[in-house]
Amino acid sequence: xxxxxxxxxxxxxxSGTSVKIECRSLDFQATTMFWYRQFPKQSxxxxxxxxxxxxxxxxxxxxxxxxLINHASLTLSTLTVTSAHPEDSSFYICSAQGEHRLDExxxxxxxxxxxx
Amino acid sequence: AQSVSQHxxxxxxxxxxxxxxxxxxxxGGTVNLFWYVQYPxxxxxxxxxxxxxxxxxxxxxxxxxxxxxSKFSFNLRKPSVQWSDTAEYFCxxxxxxxxxxxxxxxxxxxxxxx
Numbered sequence: 512x513x514x515x516x517x518x519x520x521x522x523x524x525x526s527g528t529s530v531k532i533e534c535r536s537l538d539f540q541a542t543t544m545f546w547y548r549q550f551p552k553q554s555x556x557x558x559x560x561x562x563x564x565x566x567x568x569x570x571x572x573x574x575x576x577x578x579l580i581n582h583a584s585l586t587l588s589t590l591t592v593t594s595a596h597p598e599d600s601s602f603y604i605c606s607a608q609g610e611h612r613l614d615e616x617x618x619x620x621x622x623x624x625x626x627x
Numbered sequence: 628a629q630s631v632s633q634h635x636x637x638x639x640x641x642x643x644x645x646x647x648x649x650x651x652x653x654x655g656g657t658v659n660l661f662w663y664v665q666y667p668x669x670x671x672x673x674x675x676x677x678x679x680x681x682x683x684x685x686x687x688x689x690x691x692x693x694x695x696x697s698k699f700s701f702n703l704r705k706p707s708v709q710w711s712d713t714a715e716y717f718c719x720x721x722x723x724x725x726x727x728x729x730x731x732x733x734x735x736x737x738x739x740x741x
Contacts, residue, residue, distance in 0.1 A: 543726045554717060554731045555671075562726065604671065608726065615659075616721075616729060620670035 513539045515607050517619035524595055525627055532590045532622045534605030540585035541607035545616065546578075549602040561588055595626040629654045631718050633732035640708050640739050648703040648735050650718035657723040660701040662692055665715040665734075674716075677701065678723070688712070710741040 514537040524530050534544060543562050547555040559575075561567035561582035569575045577599075579591040588607075592599055602623050606616040634649035652658065662674040675686025682694040692703045701718060715736050719729040 545728045547731075552736075554733045555729075557728045557730070560726065560728050606729070615673075615676065618663075618671045 513607070513609065513617040515541075515605065515617045515619040517603075517605055517622050519622060520620060521623045521625075523625045523627065526596050527594055529591055529593045530595055530624060532592075532603055532605075532624075534588045534590070534607065534619050536586045536607045536609065536617070539607075539609040541588070541609050542585065543608045544582055544588040545606045545608075546580060546588075546590050547604045547606070549604060549621070551602075555604060558590075592624065595624070597626045600624055600626045629720060629722070629730045631720050631730050631732035633716075633718055633735050635735045636733070637736045637738070640737070642710055642739055642741050643707045644739075646703070646705040646708045646712075646737070648716055648718075648737070650701045650703065650732060651699050652701065652718075652720045652730075653699065654720060654722065658720045659723050660692075660694060661719040661721075661729065662686065662690070662701075662703050663717045663719060663731075665717065667714070671717070674703070708737070708739050710739050713737060713739045 516535045518533045546558045549555045558573045559567045559569045561580050563582050567580040582588040604621040606618045608616045630653045632651045660677040663671045664674050674690050677684045677694045685691045715734050717734045718732040721727045721729045
């Protein structure tokens with residue numbers, strides 16, 4: 512089956528620093544990748560949709576200058592949390608959709624970000 | 628706008644009890660429907676999905692769901708739960724076209740006592 516990985520799985524950083532999270536599709540080409548955010552005991556909230564080679568589309572209320580998304584290749588998308596603050600602490604999950612399965616998304620294992 | 632509503636926030640059952648988790652969605656077009664499970668400390672796993680055809684779909688671990696178009700519902704069922712089914716369950720929907728994100732319900736926490 513289609514596998515999506517995320518790195519790192521956990522990261523702890525100081526307030527004001529930037530953190531980069533990678534999302535990779537390991538065995539298929541992901542034409543579209545999605546980034547979600549999940550607060551404890553809550554559902555996944557879509558942050559942005561990115562298509563390879565073009566700018567990401569951000570959901571309302573998500574700051575594009577704070578959450579930088581790059582989808583430079585068909586197997587890699589990155590989310591950079593710039594100038595992180597404690598309120599950015601959350602679980603970040605990516606999913607990927609490929610041309611071979613246009614109607615299904617495959618989720619990564621998530622990245623737990625803790626900002627001190 | 629699309630939305631997904633899960634009626635039960637927290638369900639507590641004893642082993643062998645039957646389970647039904649409600650899910651209703653709001654969307655004007657053709658949709659794909661999904662149920663995901665998230666075990667404690669683990670990532671999302673797909674339980675089952677409906678795209679078209681038979682409205683009764685069977686998934687992994689003995690779960691099934693029925694799509695009732697007239698009610699905009701996609702309820703999840705299992706005839707006999709096990710302690711290992713303790714987890715968070717999410718209903719999700721997306722439009723049936725490429726590149727559309729999933730919209731998730733708020734989730735239902737299922738606690739099964741042995």
